[in-house]
Amino acid sequence: MPSLGGAAPTLVVHVDAADYASGSSAGWATIPGIDAPISASVASHTACTGTIQRVLFDEGRIVGISVTDRVFTVHQRRAIIARDKECLIPGCHVPASWCEIHHVTEHARGGPTHTDNGVPLCWHHHRTLDRSGWEIRMIGGIPQIRGPGWWDPDQRWRTPRATLDTLTRTRV
Incomplete structure (x- = not known):
């Protein structure tokens, strides 16, 4: 996890080139400071709010390196926090x-x-x-949420209350 000024975690994911090409979640990942490898699915959850660096191996040879910076900036975080106020789940x-910022479309x-x-x-x-x-x-840039059947048997899409309050205040 980050040790410099709250920077987002960087994951170095090791995966076989054939697994990567097939989209398989098989494979393993390592995180600096943790000795045991973790599953690719755990790495995917951890990486959701951080930077991803992919290193592709084929029979022990490094065949590809990529870095994807997909972290919301501090300015974007502040704007989302101002709009939504709290965790989106009713x-x-x-x-x-205190929340992580989730990409609605991954x-x-x-x-x-x-x-x-x-x-x-x-x-x-988020997890x-x-x-x-x-x-x-x-x-249109406004979040909507639909709950599971036990919470809302009608399965209606709703704009969260805190977001509605923000929209009402900004239209006045």
Whole structure:
């Protein structure tokens, strides 16, 4: 994890070139300061808010190196925090300044690192979003959320209350 002024973590991911080409989540990753390798899926979650450096190997030879900087800038974070105020999941009141900024359309799938594609999620909701039943989308730069069936049997898209309050104040 970062040791210089709160910089985002940098992951060096080691993966076989054939696994990478196939899109397989097999493989392993290492994080500086941690001796044991971790699974590629754990590395993917950790990398969601940091920089990714890929090193491709083929039979022990380095065949590719890439670096993807997909971290929201401090200015983008401040703007998203001002818009959304807290974790986007209804009922979770973790202040947005304590949250991670989530790419609504994943960066790996072409989602831009832009305020129109970022929302604050607390650590727990960010780590469990893919299996929790919560869905997030952006309409004109405004986040909307749809809860799982146990929370909303009608499965309606809603603009979170804190975001609505911000929109109301800015239109006056």
